[in-house]
Amino acid sequence: MENKEIKTVGIAGAGTMGAGIAMVCAQANFKVVLFDINPIVLESAQKSNLTILNKMLETSRIDQNVYNSCLENIIYSSKISELKADLIIEAIIEKADIKISLFQQLIDLNGEETIYATNTSSIPITQIAAGLSLPQNVVGIHFFNPAHIMKLVEVIKGAKTDQNVVNQSVNFVQAIKKQAVIAADAPGFIVNRIARLYYVESLKALEENVSDFQTIDGIMESSGFKMGPFKLMDLIGVDTNYSVTESQFRLFNYEARFRPSRIQKQKVEAGLHGRKTKGGFYNYE
Numbered sequence: 001m002e003n004k005e006i007k008t009v010g011i012a013g014a015g016t017m018g019a020g021i022a023m024v025c026a027q028a029n030f031k032v033v034l035f036d037i038n039p040i041v042l043e044s045a046q047k048s049n050l051t052i053l054n055k056m057l058e059t060s061r062i063d064q065n066v067y068n069s070c071l072e073n074i075i076y077s078s079k080i081s082e083l084k085a086d087l088i089i090e091a092i093i094e095k096a097d098i099k100i101s102l103f104q105q106l107i108d109l110n111g112e113e114t115i116y117a118t119n120t121s122s123i124p125i126t127q128i129a130a131g132l133s134l135p136q137n138v139v140g141i142h143f144f145n146p147a148h149i150m151k152l153v154e155v156i157k158g159a160k161t162d163q164n165v166v167n168q169s170v171n172f173v174q175a176i177k178k179q180a181v182i183a184a185d186a187p188g189f190i191v192n193r194i195a196r197l198y199y200v201e202s203l204k205a206l207e208e209n210v211s212d213f214q215t216i217d218g219i220m221e222s223s224g225f226k227m228g229p230f231k232l233m234d235l236i237g238v239d240t241n242y243s244v245t246e247s248q249f250r251l252f253n254y255e256a257r258f259r260p261s262r263i264q265k266q267k268v269e270a271g272l273h274g275r276k277t278k279g280g281f282y283n284y285e
């Protein structure tokens, strides 16, 4: 793929990650289209971005010009036909078949001049790319939560990803003032491979009645972790966190250390997905 200046960014999925990624791109002066199939999610993404921007302005972390351009630079849309851009970052649910089907629609709409990035936490980039007509244009650009705060972004090259696509992705990550780290297309990449055990082991301790979740959170926080594992799962989304564990368990050939938790599965089935549903391990009503 030829080097092409990235001016427009399309983001698919306006949930926990997509909304924040859109704001970060808008702040760096990219024109952004944020797309979601659910108009209610789009509305709450817009509200939450406004709240964050107001706070940033009040605390002088951004000035009035940046504030204005952030508001002007993002279009919120539920029409896939509007998702046309030089770079598309997909941040929809963690299901390979759904991601692949969306990417193929976006490829048909945007063609070979666009970079197709996935924010997946656990699905191999090579697997997503293999189901698509332009595997060389597919790359992993993996942000961390909350996207407007966390500096690190993993950039992942699939088996067929064009090196130019990787280079342009790294340049883009730097342009939005994040720290790019190249990770191999291995299960969980770097961070999730290691962090998975933080959640899985804490859930095992809960299942085995070693302690209650509030105590486990308190102990981990007082020993230096910024957030206890249960608070963190609520922030991430209990459903997303569970899907990532399931996927990583499979990719590690069912090693017991990554076994998904029954308690977490129950939360998912009950619709207790954390902050986004106003209840997970904790209550946010």
Ligand SMILES: NC(=O)c1ccc[n+]([C@@H]2O[C@H](COP(=O)([O-])OP(=O)(O)OC[C@H]3O[C@@H](n4cnc5c(N)ncnc54)[C@H](O)[C@@H]3O)[C@@H](O)[C@H]2O)c1
Pocket (backbone or CB within 6 Å): 012, 013, 014, 015, 016, 017, 018, 035, 036, 037, 038, 041, 090, 091, 092, 093, 094, 098, 102, 119, 120, 121, 122, 142, 143, 144, 145, 235, 236, 237, 240, 244, 276
């Ligand atoms: N939550 C985290 O902490 C985190 C961190 C890093 C990466 N990720 C990854 O980011 C992706 C998104 O996670 P999330 O937590 O933001 O999920 P989320 O559940 O908060 O949001 C997903 C959004 O995708 C939308 N969606 C579903 N199917 C769609 C489609 N076909 N087209 C357009 N929109 C569609 C849903 O309406 C929903 O709003 C996942 O791949 C996840 O693994 C999540």
